[in-house]
Amino acid sequence: MQRGDIYTIAGAGDFSGKPRPGLIVQSDLFNEFHPSVTVCPLSSHMTGDSLYRVRIFPDADNALKFESEIEIDKVQAIWLQRLGKPIGRASNDVMIEVDAALRRWFDI
Numbered sequence: 001m002q003r004g005d006i007y008t009i010a011g012a013g014d015f016s017g018k019p020r021p022g023l024i025v026q027s028d029l030f031n032e033f034h035p036s037v038t039v040c041p042l043s044s045h046m047t048g049d050s051l052y053r054v055r056i057f058p059d060a061d062n063a064l065k066f067e068s069e070i071e072i073d074k075v076q077a078i079w080l081q082r083l084g085k086p087i088g089r090a091s092n093d094v095m096i097e098v099d100a101a102l103r104r105w106f107d108i
Contacts, residue, residue: 001037001083003028004095006062008084009039021087022078023070025098036077040098042068049073052105054097056090063088070094072101 001007001024009022022039024031031037044066047053053069056062064087090098 001031001086003031004090006042006064006087006090007039008087009041009078010082010084019084021064021068022083023090023098025075025102036079037083038075038077040075041071043071044068052101054094054101056094059091061089061091062094070098070101072098072105075102075105 003024003026005024006021007024008019010019021042023042024037025040026034026038042056042064046055046067046069049069052073053071056064056068056070058064058067070090
């Protein structure tokens with residue numbers, strides 16, 4: 001498990017009622033020993049909100065089935081046991097956009 005990987009995440013909480021892809025955004029420094037992981041869920045429901053959503057298109061590396069948005073505004077920590085199977089990996093270009101959107105969202 002590394003930052004930039006896409007996993008299935010189990011639905012929980014106010015915003016995710018079903019299993020869906022989630023992008024790991026937590027630093028790799030904590031992945032070996034921390035009991036939770038920070039993710040941004042993905043949704044195939046397109047809003048077009050480019051300030052806090054990053055569009056990702058299916059390709060061989062990410063193995064997504066649908067064009068999706070990475071929901072920066074729904075960033076959340078989940079317990080490792082809620083992390084499902086690996087799906088794929090986001091490209092470096094997508095991660096650059098994710099980093100910029102996270103900085104905007106958290107004003108850092």
